[in-house]
Amino acid sequence: MSATATRTLLRNGRALRPGRVLTFVGLLVLALVWIYPFIWLLSASVKDSSEIFGSGLDLIPDQFVWENYLRAWNEAGFASYFVNSVLITAGTVLLVVVRSALAGYVLGRFDFPGKKLLIGVFLVTFFLPEGYTIIPVTQLTDQLGLLNTHAGVILGLGAGGQIASTLLYAGYFRGLPKELEESAKLDGAGPFRTFFQIMMPMAWPITATVVILTFLFAWNTYLLPLVFTLSEPDLRTLAIGMTVFVGEYGQDWSGMAAAAVISLVPVVVVFVILQRKFVDSIAGAVKQ
Amino acid sequence: MTITTSAPPSATGTKGPDGRAQRSRKHSFREIWWIYVFLLPTLLGYGAYTVYPLLASWWYALLDWPGFAVSGEFVGLQNFERLLTDHQFWNAFGKSLLFLVIAVPARVGLALLLALWLNSKRTPFSGFFRTLFFLPVVTTGAIIGIVFTLLLDGGGPISLGLVWAGITETPTNLVANAGTSLYAGIAVWVWKWLGITMIYWLAALQTVPQDVHEAAMLDGANGRKEFWHVTLPLLVPFLVIITLIDTVSALNVFDLMQTLTAGGPAFSSEVIEIFIYRTAFAATVPQLGYASAAAVLFGLLTVIIAVAQGAGVRWARARMGGGS
Numbered sequence: 279m280s281a282t283a284t285r286t287l288l289r290n291g292r293a294l295r296p297g298r299v300l301t302f303v304g305l306l307v308l309a310l311v312w313i314y315p316f317i318w319l320l321s322a323s324v325k326d327s328s329e330i331f332g333s334g335l336d337l338i339p340d341q342f343v344w345e346n347y348l349r350a351w352n353e354a355g356f357a358s359y360f361v362n363s364v365l366i367t368a369g370t371v372l373l374v375v376v377r378s379a380l381a382g383y384v385l386g387r388f389d390f391p392g393k394k395l396l397i398g399v400f401l402v403t404f405f406l407p408e409g410y411t412i413i414p415v416t417q418l419t420d421q422l423g424l425l426n427t428h429a430g431v432i433l434g435l436g437a438g439g440q441i442a443s444t445l446l447y448a449g450y451f452r453g454l455p456k457e458l459e460e461s462a463k464l465d466g467a468g469p470f471r472t473f474f475q476i477m478m479p480m481a482w483p484i485t486a487t488v489v490i491l492t493f494l495f496a497w498n499t500y501l502l503p504l505v506f507t508l509s510e511p512d513l514r515t516l517a518i519g520m521t522v523f524v525g526e527y528g529q530d531w532s533g534m535a536a537a538a539v540i541s542l543v544p545v546v547v548v549f550v551i552l553q554r555k556f557v558d559s560i561a562g563a564v565k566q
Numbered sequence: 567m568t569i570t571t572s573a574p575p576s577a578t579g580t581k582g583p584d585g586r587a588q589r590s591r592k593h594s595f596r597e598i599w600w601i602y603v604f605l606l607p608t609l610l611g612y613g614a615y616t617v618y619p620l621l622a623s624w625w626y627a628l629l630d631w632p633g634f635a636v637s638g639e640f641v642g643l644q645n646f647e648r649l650l651t652d653h654q655f656w657n658a659f660g661k662s663l664l665f666l667v668i669a670v671p672a673r674v675g676l677a678l679l680l681a682l683w684l685n686s687k688r689t690p691f692s693g694f695f696r697t698l699f700f701l702p703v704v705t706t707g708a709i710i711g712i713v714f715t716l717l718l719d720g721g722g723p724i725s726l727g728l729v730w731a732g733i734t735e736t737p738t739n740l741v742a743n744a745g746t747s748l749y750a751g752i753a754v755w756v757w758k759w760l761g762i763t764m765i766y767w768l769a770a771l772q773t774v775p776q777d778v779h780e781a782a783m784l785d786g787a788n789g790r791k792e793f794w795h796v797t798l799p800l801l802v803p804f805l806v807i808i809t810l811i812d813t814v815s816a817l818n819v820f821d822l823m824q825t826l827t828a829g830g831p832a833f834s835s836e837v838i839e840i841f842i843y844r845t846a847f848a849a850t851v852p853q854l855g856y857a858s859a860a861a862v863l864f865g866l867l868t869v870i871i872a873v874a875q876g877a878g879v880r881w882a883r884a885r886m887g888g889g890s
Contacts, residue, residue, distance in 0.1 A: 313702075413857060470600070538709050557696070561765050
């Protein structure tokens, strides 16, 4: 009997067993417990504040209070926090993609003096925690006159670090046939045109991965925007706005829940749409 | 993550026969100048925002520096001497280590169990469940911290659930209690990040050949026996790598812990990053030099852990037969 036949037989034999149903029910219960915090949050965001802690474990509100969202969006300033988060995330993603694609291309395909040193520096600093460098980075941004600007936050997030993205590009470009450059040269294309017109379009799977990983990082980051923008209401991102909200309206729990939903919805929606790519990106990044 | 240094030699102007070596090297720089143009954004950005801060923090650690508006004064090793006897620093250091020692094995172990469960052929809808368990990973740590202050409130669902289950007698707020705040933080952290470790494990399990399972099954090995004797040994190299990744992640918990407990109550959950942040940015008189010294010691800890585990990874790679 071949292995495939055995497998088919085993699977069919087990299809209707109670074990399979039990596994499913067990996993379903666990998964519901797992995402319960989000279900609770959605429920709290449309409750009246007094009902959140007053009605025990009931998830269905007596009355849907949609004003919570209006209050968070308009009065608490989440409209502008949202715009700031989008601007800073987009800027960081763009910076990281351009920077790491350019560097990854030459690291992956060419030898040049100083290459080993550069890779050595990358590997030494690969696991550097953010908390370690926040003071010099703040000082540097201050000296550049960028402390109270979006550009300051974007540079702080995307200019350094992000080695994984560079290495992903390097690994991908290394695997492409070298005839690509040769034929481009015959067509009279210089290195810049070759890169932007031939290499970059070919590397789109890596670009997608880098965009996803950087988007997650920039949207969810906290320490650097906290230090840079806490005292600047016009620059605050959603996470910082949330911190301020807790300080100013500590008792407005339903407003807080609505604000949290506003902050989490973009990243969750993007995840649900692109979930396959998310999971593959992360699994792919770790396999490297 | 490794880069081999071999590359297409044609584009770089290799050394010619003896006599022409000198000329061809000069020639080659004219050919490869554009490589440095490509590297320029990385050299500038990485130099200014990663390498320079790394070196500068060592210098700052030697300063008495009460704020960004003024310049610091050189005080030699005084900051380090003060750190050695500062029980708040050692408290924070200890909390970070405790966090590491409990949270990392919990995250790695539970994620493996979940991955094995989802990887089984008998598990229906495993893709759907994988998505649900992964969901917390994509969310903002600081927002999650704030949401959990509500969930963990004395009148909140977790407290009521514990009473209902008979685990506690009266409603308790686990983050407002000095005895439980750090552990509550660990639990939330494990919950938030378990999904990504599960994905690592699922990727690792894909490398265990299916016929190994079947051979073991045909030999009459039951599931548990098969796991201990066949699957687990194959997973050891991944265990080392995944533990390294999760350990580094456990040293970056500022967003979650600051918003969940802010280190309290009474410093009972103050991990080292909160200590640094508080000393540098949240104090009435900032002590930037002192905070830098703490950061340098913290960085050394990370490097030691990373080097130790790096050695482990190399050993693991060798075991895997060179592939990665």
